[in-house]
Amino acid sequence: xxxxxxxLPCNGLDKCAGCISKEVALRLTENTDSEIIxxxxxxxxxxxxxxxxxxxxLLVIDGCAxxxxxxxxxxxxxxIAEKINVTDEAKSNDITIAxxxxxxxxxxxxxxxxxxxxxxxxxxxxxxxxxxxxxxxxYETYSKDxxxxxxxxxxxxxxxxxxxxxxxxxxxxxxxxxxxxxxxxDIMFFTPPTVGSEIxxxxxxxxxxxxxxxxxxxxxxxxxxxxxxxxLLEAPELINQNPYEKGWIAEIExxxxxxxxxxxxxxxKYFEVLKRKVDEFHV
Amino acid sequence: MSKVKVIPxxxxxxxxxxxxxxxxxxxxxxxxxxxxxxxCLAHIVTGDAEAKEKIEGVSCITIDGCPMLCAAKSVAHExxxxxxxxxxxxxxxxxxxxxxxxxxxxxxxxxxxxDELCEKICVNVDEIIKEEAK
Numbered sequence: 477x478x479x480x481x482x483x484l485p486c487n488g489l490d491k492c493a494g495c496i497s498k499e500v501a502l503r504l505t506e507n508t509d510s511e512i513i514x515x516x517x518x519x520x521x522x523x524x525x526x527x528x529x530x531x532x533x534l535l536v537i538d539g540c541a542x543x544x545x546x547x548x549x550x551x552x553x554x555x556i557a558e559k560i561n562v563t564d565e566a567k568s569n570d571i572t573i574a575x576x577x578x579x580x581x582x583x584x585x586x587x588x589x590x591x592x593x594x595x596x597x598x599x600x601x602x603x604x605x606x607x608x609x610x611x612x613x614x615y616e617t618y619s620k621d622x623x624x625x626x627x628x629x630x631x632x633x634x635x636x637x638x639x640x641x642x643x644x645x646x647x648x649x650x651x652x653x654x655x656x657x658x659x660x661x662d663i664m665f666f667t668p669p670t671v672g673s674e675i676x677x678x679x680x681x682x683x684x685x686x687x688x689x690x691x692x693x694x695x696x697x698x699x700x701x702x703x704x705x706x707x708l709l710e711a712p713e714l715i716n717q718n719p720y721e722k723g724w725i726a727e728i729e730x731x732x733x734x735x736x737x738x739x740x741x742x743x744x745k746y747f748e749v750l751k752r753k754v755d756e757f758h759v
Numbered sequence: 760m761s762k763v764k765v766i767p768x769x770x771x772x773x774x775x776x777x778x779x780x781x782x783x784x785x786x787x788x789x790x791x792x793x794x795x796x797x798x799c800l801a802h803i804v805t806g807d808a809e810a811k812e813k814i815e816g817v818s819c820i821t822i823d824g825c826p827m828l829c830a831a832k833s834v835a836h837e838x839x840x841x842x843x844x845x846x847x848x849x850x851x852x853x854x855x856x857x858x859x860x861x862x863x864x865x866x867x868x869x870x871x872x873x874d875e876l877c878e879k880i881c882v883n884v885d886e887i888i889k890e891e892a893k
Contacts, residue, residue: 541842543835550836662775662825664852687774687851687859713826713848 480509481535481558482528486545487515492573492583493539493562499579499587500537500560504594510535515548522552533557535594558594565590607703607727608644613720616747620754625654627747628720634746635678635739637694638753640720643733648697650681651724655750657716660686666712668704669693669726675701677736681726684715697736699728760891762796763884764819764839768830769800774859774869775824778847781865782822782876790877791884795820804833814839818887820880822847843883850876 485501488494504510511532513525535558536545549556566573571586579587615626632640638653657663665685675681681695682704704726708714715723730736741749767783770776787797802810815838821830822845831844850872851859859869 542840547835662773662848664848665855685855711826716826 480511480532482513482525482532483510483535483537484513484515484518484529484545484549484554485537486539486543488539488544490577491539492575492577492579493566495539495577495579496562496573496583496587496590497537497539497545497560499583500562500590503587503591504535507591515545518552519548529554535560537562539563560590560594562586562590565593607647607649609642609649609721609724615720616743618747618751618754623658623754625658625750625754626720627653627743627750629743632720633696633737633740633742634749635694635696636741636746636749637678638750639681639694639696641696641740643697643730646730646733647702648699648728648730648733649724650693650696650726650728652684652691652693652715652719653746653750654719655753656684656691657719657723660684660688660691661716662686663712663715666708666715668706668709669695669701671701671704673701674731675699675728677739684712693725695728696740697728697730698732699730701726702729703727760888761817763791763794763842763887764798764814764817764834765795765822765880765884766798766800766803766814766819766830766834766839767822768824768828770824770829772862773824774862774865775847775851777824777862777865778850778859778869778873778876779822779824779830779845781870782845782847782873782880785873785877786880786884790881794884794888800830800833803837803839806837811837816840818842818891820883820887821845822876822880824848842887843880845876845880847872847876 483501485497486494501512511528518525534554534556536549536556538545538561540563569589571582614629616629618625632642634640638655640651642649663684663686667683669682675695677698679695681693683690683692705724765783765786767779783797787795798813819834819839819841820843821834821841823830824847831841835841857868860866
């Protein structure tokens with residue numbers, strides 16, 4: 477693990493879940509450059525920890541449902557990068573936490589599982605970050621009634637089926653536009669395309685579903701799927717929040733982008749298509 | 760001992776917000792009137808001292824319509840102890856393809872989903888009361 481955290485664990489000394497949160501924090505500091513913020517001292521004298529909290533992503537570990545560590549982070553207006561609740565983790569791993577305060581076999585297994593989960597999340601982040609996606613995307617917007625539709629102004633290509641592609645070298649990232657997410661409203665299910673599968677331009681690249689309809693993604697380019705946005709499986713609402721950034725769908729190794737480009741349109745043309753659709757269909 | 764607070768989001772314009780409100784009303788008015796009560800989220804959000812006092816340090820169960828989690832976040836921000844939080848969109852995921860109704864009225868199927876959600880909330884209420892009685 478190369479990434480390090482500022483860890484804010486709860487101080488649950490009277491419950492086993494609290495002792496587990498301490499053990500997780502300890503193990504992370506041993507295996508990474510992470511640093512622990514003492515919740516007790518932080519509450520009374522935060523100056524000591526402000527530097528750590530501002531430099532590293534914050535990992536909050538709560539033992540129980542009282543969530544003291546989360547509340548402390550909220551009190552101090554800290555931005556939480558990752559959050560773990562030991563009791564919830566125990567439930568999802570089907571582990572019963574002992575009533576005593578010493579960690580036994582089950583508790584240590586839970587510690588391993590939580591550490592593994594944090595490591596896995598990190599690996600995923602690293603895979604995603606290999607794609608050089610722009611950070612400050614500029615949008616043009618078109619509003620109709622209460623709906624606002626964003627379209628990125630530069631670097632994106634679109635098809636008339638309201639899907640976008642952003643190309644870097646021989647790789648591309650694809651997704652849907654605001655028109656799709658506004659039309660579907662609350663997206664509840666995401667069926668990703670299969671990693672490793674070959675896909676033709678205008679072939680189906682997974683689908684998304686809300687209470688209103690199912691939308692099949694019409695792939696704007698041809699190639700091989702190299703990655704999918706796994707976060708959407710747990711939180712498909714990311715597509716509603718921003719379908720161009722956190723709500724991206726998949727990454728593709730391109731097979732013939734120069735030919736595919738003949739059937740794609742740029743911002744200026746797609747913006748006209750979008751306005752026409754919105755005006756005609758009164759989303 | 761304070762009653763457990765069951766607080767829905769104020770989501771209007773979508774059926775999921777209505778589901779949250781109907782579930783909160785059913786629990787507090789019909790299923791657990793002696794053990795629970797609701798508090799107006801809009802009142803809490805204004806920072807009003809009286810509303811804040813009602814939830815500060817008190818066990819709360821929040822029911823949100825959408826992933827924005829306005830109820831859970833606002834209650835926690837004002838000092839409420841969120842012991843359980845629900846999103847009605849998650850309940851809908853377990854009933855794929857079912858039409859729960861509209862933003863103004865739930866369908867019969869929509870009410871069935873609310874009944875299931877209310878059962879879970881009642882279990883939470885019982886657990887909270889048991890825990891606090893220790």
